[in-house]
Amino acid sequence: MGIVERRARQKEEVRNNIIYTAWDMVKKDGWQALSIRKIAEAIEYSVPVIYDHFENKEAILLEFGKKGFRKMGDKLEFARNQYTNPSDQIRAMADAYWEFALNNVQLYQLMFGIGMASCESEKCTCEYNRFIDIMIEPIENELKLNNRTDVNACLKYHTLWSVLHGLVSIKITGTSPADDELTKVVLDDAIAGYIKNLK
Numbered sequence: 001m002g003i004v005e006r007r008a009r010q011k012e013e014v015r016n017n018i019i020y021t022a023w024d025m026v027k028k029d030g031w032q033a034l035s036i037r038k039i040a041e042a043i044e045y046s047v048p049v050i051y052d053h054f055e056n057k058e059a060i061l062l063e064f065g066k067k068g069f070r071k072m073g074d075k076l077e078f079a080r081n082q083y084t085n086p087s088d089q090i091r092a093m094a095d096a097y098w099e100f101a102l103n104n105v106q107l108y109q110l111m112f113g114i115g116m117a118s119c120e121s122e123k124c125t126c127e128y129n130r131f132i133d134i135m136i137e138p139i140e141n142e143l144k145l146n147n148r149t150d151v152n153a154c155l156k157y158h159t160l161w162s163v164l165h166g167l168v169s170i171k172i173t174g175t176s177p178a179d180d181e182l183t184k185v186v187l188d189d190a191i192a193g194y195i196k197n198l199k
Contacts, residue, residue, distance in 0.1 A: 069127035086142035
């Protein structure tokens, strides 16, 4: 391995170390505790070394936001691909969305700005657009299957996302007296009604 390759590998290792350390901090103390200075102290590097890899704290948050949208997109795509019928795909994706959000609360909070500033999802363009494309495809297919030319698929995507995000946000922030089982029943009922409305 040449000097250039070795330096590139070392740089990537330092970058990964920064990311892993930042994630450990977030898991322990939440996003509000994250700072460039604290990361530098934790990995025993100088602050300028961190800035060599990330312009600022927001750049680190953006990295996590992209990771979150990639991970969510993968889960939704996997769930969708288990079925061929668009209604079943929508139902499976709603369940996958719910599970992702509740199993990755810190990432979800960052991705959509729940209780904090978001990762500026417009800067996660590629990952965010993939998430939308995965969500909207079965909606378009269901509308075509039912000859619904009077319904806008983009509007129906926003309706579906609003239902999912609203219920997840209520669950994450603890603003509902409903227990886990009841909240999931509400989700299932909302999705059944949503699908019925596409027919």
